[in-house]
Amino acid sequence: MDQGGTAADLVAAPGDDPAVAALLDTIPVTAEHPRTVVDLPGGLTNRNLKVTTPSTTVVVRIPGPGSELLEIDRDAEYRNSTAAAQAGVGPPVVHHRPGHGITVEFLPGRTLTDDDLRDPEILGLVATACRKLHAGPRFVSEFDMFAVQARYREIVATHGFRVPDRYDEFAPTVDRIRVALGARETVPCHNDLLAGNLLAVPDGAGGEEIRIVDYEYSGNNDPCFELGNIWSEATLPRELLDVLIGAYYGRERPDQVARAQLFALMSQYGWTLWASIMDGSSTLDFDFWEWGMEKYERALATFDGPDLEKLLDAAGGVR
Incomplete structure (x- = not known):
């Protein structure tokens, strides 16, 4: 997100949002074209995007606005997500941008x-x-x-x-x-x-x-x-x-x-x-x-x- 804007900027429909496109172009696993991008429902402190390219399908998790006071440690979230993947329970983490969000494999289910x-x-x-x-x-x-x-x-x-x-x-x-x-x-x-x-x-x-x-x-x-x-x-x-x-x-x-x-x-x-x-x-x-x-x-x-x-x-x- 360093070059793609802040989470607050990512408010339009993901397929039409220039900020989303700029962000995804900077993540190696989502930079490939053609790609489809859809919002996944349910996130209150994140925006979760399902991104499909010819090579892969992943979920990009972007911290949302208004959650700063909740004291969520995003670095710990990333490291614990990696540990959970090693345990065979969490989805594999394929990309992390410190302070901004992580990208995990999409689990079909x-x-x-x-x-x-x-x-x-x-x-x-x-x-x-x-x-x-x-x-x-x-x-x-x-x-x-x-x-x-x-x-x-x-x-x-x-x-x-x-x-x-x-x-x-x-x-x-x-x-x-x-x-x-x-x-x-x-x-x-x-x-x-x-x-x-x-x-x-x-x-x-x-x-x-x-x-x-x-x-x-x-x-x-x-x-x-x-x-x-x-x-x-x-x-x-x-x-x-x-x-x-x-x-x-x-x-x-x-x-x-x-x-x-x-x-x-x-x-x-x-x-x-x-x-x-x-x-x-x-x-x-x-x-x-x-x-x-x-x-x-x-x-x-x-x-x-x-x-x-x-x-x-x-x-x-x-x-």
Whole structure:
């Protein structure tokens, strides 16, 4: 992007945008002509372009405007993406321009939906992909939602962004959750596994396997955060968390189910502030506040509900 303009410039239809053309001409794997360029849906902090030339098809990921306050480390994203590819889970990285974006191989497959994740067989494939990622090369960065939430809260306060009613009331409970979860044994985690970041691709044997894309928030973390976040993002019923945990560990693990539920609560609580930051800073035509409030309402139901003490006990914490 050094010669192709900034991400903010890339706003026209990609096939007609001179800035896109100038950018792609500077990337070796996309410079070949003729080429077709289409926007891929779903990106809120990136613009994702599918580029097809006579030689290859790739996805060019360009950081979007309005995401600077989220403290995304783009160099770590690139290096962790490379590690995930080495683990056999992420798409191979074919180009990187420091500070501006990366280009990865296009994976032919279908993007999962929340409804897909209600299928226990699909959840088993997701658990297998997570195990493969978690057993792969260690990432260069760390991810701790307790620390992320605290940083986001400072950013929201500094900029005067909106905060939901009662938000800070739960700070003492968050401290208790941290104690209950105890010391974390961390592995390479994606940390943002909504269905749109999961692809079902042919496995070469007539079936499918799950591949994982978009490593903006990746970092070494507790695997139960990953599993709880999957369950939370897809708003799956409680029994499917048992399925996911059982598939991941190979047996029933009630203690890890409780840990995943607590991490899911922290995911909802922390990502609420992500939405607040984007609501106050992004120019995208998207209702970030409504998106965040849906998560916050689910967090409230757990904070105020009857099962929190049981979860704290089951996770091994102190009261």
